[in-house]
Structure formats: C-alpha cells, structure tokens
Amino acid sequence: MKQRQVHQTEITVGDGITARIGKDAHSNTALVRMADPTDVWIHIANQSGPHCVIEATIERVTDDILRECCTLMKPPTLAGKRTEFTVTPISNLSPGKNPGQMFILNPALCRAIFV
Helix, strand or coil, X not given: CCCCCXXXXXXXXXXXXXXXXECCHHHHHHHHHHCCXXXXXXXECCCCCCEEEECCCCCCCCHHHHHHHHHHHCCHHHCCCXXXXXXXXXXXXXXXXXXXXXXXXXXXXXXXXXX
C-alpha cells in the first residue's frame, strides 16, 4: 500500500504545547488517527477546512490557545468575519469513509469558540 506524506504545519502555542494543522483532507485524517485520544481537535463549524490537533488535554488548553490556533486555521476568505469553530477531544470523533471526514460522537462534549 502506498504511504501518503502528511502535509501539516506544526506550531508551538501557550507554554510549549504542540499544535498541528492539516493542509489537505488526507493530512487531516492522518492527524486525527495519529493523535492521542485526550488531544484536542478544532475545526471550522459546518464547513470543510483544515483540522487542528492540539497535543494537550482539554483542561490544559486555554481560550487564548484556542483563539491562536483558530486564527491560524482561518482561511483568507473568512478574514474579517466572525467565524465559529468546534472544539472537542479526539476521543469524541469517528473518521468517515471520505478523507478528512469526521463524525462527532457526542455533541455534548463539544464547545464552540468564535474568532
């Protein structure tokens, strides 16, 4: 089976926490599959776009860290527009059949952040 390269941007946020942002659907899926179940996932609500995985538990991830990651993920077409992002632990996701597709298992474990 052919292995795909994971295209991602890796950044350090907060107090040395690593966050990774996918560049395409295959990379988004790979990021989620490689993540720890307690890591945090961010995605633009109700739209296709990059996924971000923060390598920390939800308790360690501050609103400032979330806003920083969301700002970096936000596509230029949404610049200047208030945009909703969904935040949830990786354990609350189930990959779909299509690359980049994720299903939320329990909406009660999600929170919204606006940037």
